[in-house]
Amino acid sequence: MAASVRHLLKPWTPSLCFARWSRYNPYYLDPDPSKDTLETMKRKQVEKYHRSPAAKRLEIECNPYTIFQQALENCKPIIGLASVQKGGKSYQVPVPLTDNRRRFLAMKWLITECRDNKHRRTHMYEKLSQELLAAFANEGNVVKRKHDLHKMAEANRAYAHYRWW
Amino acid sequence: NLRNLKRICNQEPTITKVQFVHLHIQSSGQQLEAVAVETASAEPNPLSVFRTSEQDPTYHSEGHSGQYYMLPPAHIQKLFPYGLPPRFQLQIKTFNEGCVMVRPPALELISYLKRADYSKPPLRYVLYGDIGTGKTMSLCHALHYCYTQGWLIVHIPDAHLWIKNCKELLPSSSRPSRFDQPIQASQWLKNFKITNERFLSKLKTTQRYVWTKRESTEKGQPLGELIDQGVNRMKSSSDVVGAVLRELKLQAGGTTEGEGAFKLAVAVDGVNALWGKTSLKKEDRTMPEELTLIHNLRKMMKNNWSGGAILTALSQTGSVFKPRSAYLPNELLGEEGFDSMEPFVPVSVSNYNEKEFESCYLYYLDRSWLQHPHSRSEEGKKELIFLCNKNPSILERLCAAL
Numbered sequence: 001m002a003a004s005v006r007h008l009l010k011p012w013t014p015s016l017c018f019a020r021w022s023r024y025n026p027y028y029l030d031p032d033p034s035k036d037t038l039e040t041m042k043r044k045q046v047e048k049y050h051r052s053p054a055a056k057r058l059e060i061e062c063n064p065y066t067i068f069q070q071a072l073e074n075c076k077p078i079i080g081l082a083s084v085q086k087g088g089k090s091y092q093v094p095v096p097l098t099d100n101r102r103r104f105l106a107m108k109w110l111i112t113e114c115r116d117n118k119h120r121r122t123h124m125y126e127k128l129s130q131e132l133l134a135a136f137a138n139e140g141n142v143v144k145r146k147h148d149l150h151k152m153a154e155a156n157r158a159y160a161h162y163r164w165w
Numbered sequence: 166n167l168r169n170l171k172r173i174c175n176q177e178p179t180i181t182k183v184q185f186v187h188l189h190i191q192s193s194g195q196q197l198e199a200v201a202v203e204t205a206s207a208e209p210n211p212l213s214v215f216r217t218s219e220q221d222p223t224y225h226s227e228g229h230s231g232q233y234y235m236l237p238p239a240h241i242q243k244l245f246p247y248g249l250p251p252r253f254q255l256q257i258k259t260f261n262e263g264c265v266m267v268r269p270p271a272l273e274l275i276s277y278l279k280r281a282d283y284s285k286p287p288l289r290y291v292l293y294g295d296i297g298t299g300k301t302m303s304l305c306h307a308l309h310y311c312y313t314q315g316w317l318i319v320h321i322p323d324a325h326l327w328i329k330n331c332k333e334l335l336p337s338s339s340r341p342s343r344f345d346q347p348i349q350a351s352q353w354l355k356n357f358k359i360t361n362e363r364f365l366s367k368l369k370t371t372q373r374y375v376w377t378k379r380e381s382t383e384k385g386q387p388l389g390e391l392i393d394q395g396v397n398r399m400k401s402s403s404d405v406v407g408a409v410l411r412e413l414k415l416q417a418g419g420t421t422e423g424e425g426a427f428k429l430a431v432a433v434d435g436v437n438a439l440w441g442k443t444s445l446k447k448e449d450r451t452m453p454e455e456l457t458l459i460h461n462l463r464k465m466m467k468n469n470w471s472g473g474a475i476l477t478a479l480s481q482t483g484s485v486f487k488p489r490s491a492y493l494p495n496e497l498l499g500e501e502g503f504d505s506m507e508p509f510v511p512v513s514v515s516n517y518n519e520k521e522f523e524s525c526y527l528y529y530l531d532r533s534w535l536q537h538p539h540s541r542s543e544e545g546k547k548e549l550i551f552l553c554n555k556n557p558s559i560l561e562r563l564c565a566a567l
Contacts, residue, residue, distance in 0.1 A: 035566035050261040063536040
């Protein structure tokens with residue numbers, strides 16, 4: 001963030017010279033919030049790996065980056081619902097989603113799920129890591145929400161013709 | 166023929182490089198095998214040049230330097246329920262084993278302990294070094310050696326916990342101007358009991374201690390009763406700690422009969438806490454004049470007893486009112502501390518050297534801790550060296566996120 005706002009805070013007269021450190025200084029390094037989630041996920045998986053017998057070790061995925069990518073894939077809905085008004089009534093019409101929209105929905109669901117439905121006293125990175133590991137195994141509330149959306153879209157198949165775009 | 170010669174000459178450097186690497190691995194493999202022959206332990210795995218199968222710190226030597234040895238789980242439970250750094254405890258839980266690297270400062274300390282004369286007053290060893298270089302781990306290694314030799318261990322895992330963030334500060338029952346910390350004292354007594362079970366029934370008190378009008382411990386009672394008294398009655402637990410330390414000091418080197426003789430190892434981490442300022446305050450927001458636990462520990466640090474050793478490590482991370490750049494004994498202990506600790510044997514702990522870094526890297530690879538594909542390449546390794554400057558704790562934090 002700091003590097004991008006640098007141009008806003010340059011000294012605007014030749015006689016002006018900044019004396020103090022501030023967090024709008026271009027050399028300020030923002031703290032990285034993602035490394036805690038990755039670390040907790042990796043710890044849980046590596047612990048499972050070391051405690052399992054040799055036969056099961058090949059199946060356990062320990063790389064936090066692949067787990068994250070795969071979990072996000074598992075959370076992305078394929079088809080979404082849009083509200084279309086026809087003849088005074090509004091219908092929920094199944095509609096294809098763009099790639100951006102799918103990614104956005106998956107991440108939004110993960111974040112809201114962690115904020116609302118988890119125990120109050122755990123840290124966000126811990127909640128996120130639990131949810132990501134569950135999504136990697138196709139379980140958990142977010143994947144359930146995606147399945148519910150798919151079922152709704154399947155139930156409203158009849159209204160698919162109301163879509164004109 | 167000339168062309169063939171030229172081709173061979175051009176090819177040679179690569180062959181010698183391969184040979185050189187092979188010899189390098191072979192030589193450390195030979196070292197491993199030589200050590201294995203000496204100690205007659207299990208067949209060494211030729212792939213794991215960074216591990217040693219020697220689990221007894223008594224037999225660790227220069228040849229093992231840079232290699233990891235496994236702490237037996239039974240020992241970890243008994244000796245270190247609370248003494249290891251928190252990140253290392255996480256690591257033990259994750260990897261399902263506790264492996265400590267054998268490093269020169271710890272080897273030095275163990276060699277001094279082997280050769281010291283225990284009929285004279287105890288020597289004070291101070292481990293000092295920059296933040297994150299492995300002072301606590303070296304202390305724990307030396308303490309493991311003492312435990313395997315059958316010494317009685319008095320281990321204060323972090324003296325800083327006794328001068329800050331104490332929830333209860335009671336005025337002492339025995340002396341008017343002193344202040345007690347019942348929670349910390351009873352916690353420490355419980356841990357002391359776990360570590361030194363077998364000594365508790367053998368040692369007897371030499372004096373009658375009166376706790377309140379109705380409670381007292383008679384002369385000649387086993388030490389276990391004294392400790393139970395402290396654990397059950399929180400109000401007098403700090404005084405019990407003082408009494409226990411006094412008993413141990415009196416009985417440490419004394420008797421030469423078979424039953425009674427034991428050696429005492431006093432290990433204090435963060436010893437600079439004892440002579441610094443406290444951040445605790447009384448209810449009317451003034452500084453307490455004296456704290457029982459700190460007073461008793463300071464008495465323990467003096468060498469007016471015999472038959473043991475005092476191992477300490479400085480620590481800047483938990484200290485109050487000290488700048489982050491201070492790491493030398495002079496700066497951290499302060500004038501008062503330095504004068505009371507003098508004379509001491511300083512042992513310096515520094516960052517990893519090439520071989521130790523290599524060993525650490527291979528260990529993480531073996532335990533599948535480095536998952537990012539770039540970190541497993543040569544360039545990734547160079548990047549890691551650059552980022553952490555071979556500092557053990559920073560390397561550990563970096564690798565956790567990879």
